[in-house]
């Protein structure tokens with residue numbers, strides 16, 4: 001029987017390090033992480049995140065991590 005195990009991922013965003021460059025938004029293939037240009041804040045949609053860590057890898061400020 002096929003069983004689908006959902007990964008529950010929480011992405012921690014450290015806004016003291018984030019400069020709203022938008023690189024993480026661009027690499028997120030599922031649009032789980034979207035930069036709101038008006039506020040400079042990232043919107044994380046947990047149900048869309050596949051845990052690929054591309055956003056963490058691309059952030060050269062070290063502002064992203066898994067919790």
Ligand code: SF4
Nearest residue numbers: 018019021022024059
């Ligand atoms: S790549 Fe890092 S610094 Fe740039 S918007 Fe994303 S979290 Fe912020």
Ligand code: SF4
Nearest residue numbers: 028049050052053055
């Ligand atoms: S871990 Fe992957 S899917 Fe999740 S927010 Fe980051 S880039 Fe998007």
